[in-house]
Amino acid sequence: MANFRKSCIDREPLIGTFSAIPHPVAIEVTARAGADFLCIDWEHSQIGRERIEDLIRAADVHRVPAIVRVPGHAPEQIAAVLDAGAAGVLVPRVSTADQAKAAVMATRYPPVGERGVGPGRAANYGYSIPDYLSKANDELVLAIQVETSEGLENIAEIVGVDGVDVIFIGPGDLSVSIGALGPKGKNKLDAAIRTITKTALAAGRTVGIFRPSTDDIAEWSATGISFFVLASDTMFLGSAVAEKTANARKLATKATVV
Incomplete structure (x- = not known):
């Protein structure tokens, strides 16, 4: 796992998924299924918040x-998941260079950033603080989510912020923000x-994107995108049940009484 940030920065093809089911069993099943x-x-x-550490x-x-998409930009939220042992953080709705810089400050320890030192799980509850401090800045992944018209307008300044590893595109919110929702807006969104x-x-930044299915992974990979978050555990659960139920219904025949 120590090489995860290097894999991101080197733009190795990585396929992950969102984990939305608040139970460790769902995490274990998904992890064993082959997600990167x-x-x-x-x-x-x-x-x-109390459940995140168990999931990690x-x-x-x-x-x-396991990285964590935090609810917002608050430094204490970012610190909480990193202290819990997350491999990185995904910060949503980053629309300006200043917001990107703030994410760097919250994620990295001095002299790069301003993250506070805490005796959490990542630092072996205080028993391995020096060891954790020596490697955290080099190993933790910072991904920032660009998903607004303002972020699109400011993208040149945002990508110039040192300390950001992955520029992650949120097509759903972006489509709403730029007025490109639905099939009619596909060309504008693309x-x-x-x-x-x-x-x-x-x-020199790595680019990631959310995709609800595998239908256009090859298309977006060809543009240089290498970090994919594919659907979510809830979406996979729903689609699998729907598919298998429909197939079973086709195969089942009405019982006849002799």
């Missing part, structure tokens, strides 16, 4: 990196995604 990483979704799920611990059992991708790659 998990993104525990604290922003858009019923997962609470479950991912650690199977040596699958153009915005390509602008963000091209600008970020030119600045």
Whole structure:
């Protein structure tokens, strides 16, 4: 897991998924299924702060990196998940360079940033603080989510912020923000995604994106995107049940009484 940040920065193809089910069993099942990483979704799920550490611990059992999408920009939220042992953090709704810099400050220890030292799980509850401090800045992944019209407008300044590892595109919110929702807005949304991708790659940043299915992974991979968050555990559960139930219904025949 120590090489996860290097894999991100080197733009190795990485396929992860959002974890929204607030139970370690869901984490273990997903981790064993072959995901390269998990993104525990604290922003858009019923997962609470107290549960996050258990979910990270479950991912650690199977040596699958778990990053956490925090609800906002608050430094204490970022510090909390990193202290719990997360392999990194995904900060949503980053629309300016100043917000990107603030995320760096909250994620990195001095002299790079301003993260406070705490005796959490990541530092072996205080018994391994020097060891953790010596490697945290080099190993923790900082991904920032660009998903607004303002972020699109400011993308050149955002990607220039040192300390950001992954520029992660949120197509759902971006489509709403730029007025490109639905099939009629596809070309406009795709153009915005390509602008963000091209600008970020030119600045030496890794680019990631959320995709609800595998249908266009090859298309977006060809643009240089290498960090994919594919659907979520809840979406996979729903689609699998729907598919298998429909198939079973087709195969089942009405019982006849002789």
